[in-house]
Amino acid sequence: MSGVRTNWAGNIAYSTGDVRVPASLEELQEVVAGATRVRAAGSGHSFNDLVDTDGTLVSTRGLPREVEVDAEAREAVVGAGMTYAEVGPLLHAQGWALPNTGSLPHISVGGATATGTHGSGVGNGCLATSVSGVELVMADGEVLRLRAGDDDLRGAALALGSLGVVSRVWLRLEPTYDVAQDVLLDVPTSVVAEDGVALMSSAHSISLFTTFGTPGRLDSVWRKARVDRPATGTWGGRVATVPVHPIPRLPADAATPQLGVPGPWHERLPHFRADHVPSVGDELQSEMFVALEDLSRAWPAVEAVAPRLAGALQVMEVRTIAADDLWLSPFRDRASVAFHVTWVSDLDVVRPALAALEAALAPFDPRPHWAKVSSGPDRERFVEASPGVRDFRALADRLDPDRCFVNPFVERLGVR
Template structure:
């Protein structure tokens, strides 16, 4: 069923930080609904769970949400893949896989995000040996500019330009992901990890577990570390100390969210219930916030962290929390980790748009010398002339999008401002 034209007045992103300008919202229940919406003409953009913080998903015309399409997961154990509806959340597919003894290799900290939205924006999860979520994509089914259903997969020569596709070539309706046998994870909190140790041995700290997150508000002389380890069983011992920091029995707190919003610490459990920071069955994070995030080459990590620390007097009063994570290099053209081991520096800001905008600009200026790539779905002030040097395959991606969508049906003003699509 297609909604014949729901008004989007007052329609906002998940945190309320951005209000959409699109005039029409189509709530697709089937792939055929998506095809009809595209066939109707005009500009159209896909919409997921609205966890972005800028106008990337907007177009002033028609939005099509695919979150109402049934997941219909199909597990192929021989190829170690699962194919599922693109609007399905990571939390939902993780629970389904766990019940069947299978797993994903990485998850976002919020399992509430849709698969298609997360991969399209380069959302990354965590782990110095883990690639971003989009790197697990083995295939995509999408509705093209002629309203035809198409498939693209790894054998295709331009496929590396499509998982982090920014919604620029079509509306993705099903996604095929790599899977592996299910495993156990235990996460522990270590308090009092000194900044001196972090800056002196950042690689060692970030690789001490399967997934490591450092949390700070940039004040003081220490940070908090959350370490997630893959374990063989519930009785596996974990160190009581981490680079001079001691294991904290909790309860853990994060971004002013309730304690019971967080996944369990201090005990082993299924990967699906430990890799995310937040439980899938509750509202995550603080909710009243603005987010920005920056990806830097890991070799520049200590210098970048030191640069932001010098802005503590500006940043700290406006901040809920910063999370620092690492990811492995990948070959996806528009990934924040394309061709380099990466450190991700994330800011969850208080919802104070004016002052936060000023702080974001200062942070970006401090990180600019380090070839910093901003998260596609979060607040940033990157400009087209500065973007192209950061992504060696940006021209290839633009050529791919123009070939697949020559009339710019799936484009919008943000993609055109950034030079990802041609201006029309």
């Protein structure tokens, strides 16, 4: 990270030269106590200025990479700078698993949980819902541990880096399990409007991918089924007989194993393989969440606007996320469907297409992903309307009265 001056996608240049990489909790405490303004950086996969600061940027990637399992409590404490690619195999080797992962295992646990990062599955909450405790380094360098049962954890588990630097995270575990992944091709898009919730409920995790290249057909439906709960139905499509990539024109090498071959959860729940090093991203991403019950109306609105996305869109992915009770969560009190877009990397090309998509979803009270690009007033509206944001602000004023962990992103939005 030291020497690194931009986020993964390269669209955000950090505003500071003061980048620190502490190698221990004690070093981290010293760095934070000695700084006036601090932001934590995980693996830098956010697409906006959420990480940015003109103060001190603290990378968590040098912190100890330790995973300690407490089998009786069914939880593990892990270094916040560790990636899911690092944590997953260590948990599995000891007989344990997480309920879900994001699409990319190369993201840090601290960064993913801080932003509401999610995978898919109507029964799966965002990754922060697995958090049963955090160890926070506060502005004065002191350590605060918040554990399950403490109401403040509902603010601290998903805190946008705005309460302190998280050094360790406790994660709830379940016994390890295998997942079989297969892909359906050419499922009619009419299924999404007519029977979308059933389709999205037909396996542990379902993702719909489309480039809108074939009118009336999805490119692919990715099904990640726990082996004890097989996927159901083929939904008018056909089962792929060779591995595919979410973007049909790309080779499948980077994608996790398919064709229904069972394997450990951490090798199937992400779309992309841990041993495939993702190139520095030639893409931007946006994502909006609406109520799952609105899928039947939201999907036709999105489909209608598809011609206006051409040239900017690389691929759209539709996923689901269970409701939760975390104060800053976009899924708070609302089971959600996510409209994620991987765009080309040129913001000038993306801007009008993104605006068209945002307008199409506007009637459905969309809530944007904290870590992705958003051009409309949706994020401001969510902050304004959310009672959770008010609870979070009160917590932040208590834990960080001198506003050490504030940056322009959270200030602009009024989160702090």
